[in-house]
Amino acid sequence: MSPGLRREIINIVAAGVVIVVVGRLTGLTLELFIAGLAVYLVWHLFNLVKLIKWLDKPTKVLPESVGIWDELYYQLYHLYHRQRKARKKLKTIVHRFQSSTQALPIAAIALNKNNEIEWFNRAAAELFNLQHPRDVGNRINNLIRSPVFSAYILKKRPNDSIDFEFNHRWLTLCITPYGHKQFLLTARDITLQRQLDDMQRDFVANASHELRTPITVIAGFVETLQDQTESTDIKAPLEKIQQQTERMQQILEDLSLLAKLESGDAPPMQERVELAELLQLVHNDALILDRDRHELKLSTQPASIMGNRVELEMAISNLVTNAIRYTPERGLIKIFNTVDEDGVHVGVEDNGIGIMPEHISRLTERFYRVDPGRSREQGGTGLGLAIVKHVLERHNANLYIQSMPGDGSLFRCDFESFQQEQDKTEAA
């Protein structure tokens, strides 16, 4: 019990004793009791009014009182003081957070579950022409009008980023869930990076185009010389030159193909590709290429995807060629497709040499080879998986790689199912 309350009870008991004693002496016990109660009630009412006034406009100066009310005011004042301090601290934190996010070069927009804007920073205002407070509360897809953007926002796949063109700028968008069904949309301006990529791509495309003619001429002369010479001393180096020119021609062909795929000039022709049929073709070609060195198994499920048949066949053949190349003789290679709720998957699995984990994320880079010497021996240039990656990108698909040295590798292409693609188009 608090000391104030104890004192109050003692005072009430003492007053009661005094009333009883005086009442006995005067014979007015009831009257004195009622009078005492009335005084006590008025005193409480008076203090209550003072308290209500103070609560209405709390100040640093406390109303003065005695007894239990003095203690009550004292406690309330401390509570008020603590709350003021906490509010001040919170205000400083919020202010600091807001000024740091305002200064961020990345555009950030907080959205609620209905895609309405709750808050945005300065970079977002500049990038998307947003205005405070005009656009707060508006649906973002009403302000940024684009089917690609709407489809992305409606899907809200956490941490799934897309590149998106808006007002002549290229942006990388990423959506992150937070709090209670809220989302933070971030956008990074990658226009400059895209321009540099374009320049690099154009350079590679031009260089490989320019080199094609001289190499064809060299290959032609080598062939003529090979036909005309009888000397074995000359035939051997000529054969070496011929092999290397063929290799260079292959590299130039792959580089121009990559440049074409990256430029997106020829968008994939949207046709329905039956996977069982496509994998059967790839399997047939692989049997010819393999010449019975491995066991090649094919297992398919009925499924189709929308895309470009030629590009898809090229990508899957690349994976199969790799499996043949990097699996010792008599190894097992499985070519398969599966269907589940995530979509359609096409995979090539081998029990070959496998890949160390640190290489896996870099395999799709141009010219990246785990063991350059070994790949070169096998005739590889390190462009195959870069081509696969670009073909898959053009089909909104991902390449999943799982591998362990000595255990073999799985290369799987994950496509959205035909139905999911249709849903997306309708949503857009």
Ligand SMILES: Nc1ncnc2c1ncn2[C@@H]1O[C@H](COP(=O)(O)OP(=O)(O)OP(=O)(O)O)[C@@H](O)[C@H]1O
């Ligand atoms: N199934 C596999 N098993 C083991 N290593 C692999 C496998 N597939 C690819 N690799 C590794 O990944 C590297 C890159 O493969 P990629 O297909 O891009 O190039 P490549 O096969 O060397 O040449 P290219 O395909 O251009 O003729 C290869 O050099 C090889 O080291």
Ligand SMILES: [Mg+2]
């Ligand atoms: Mg390859």
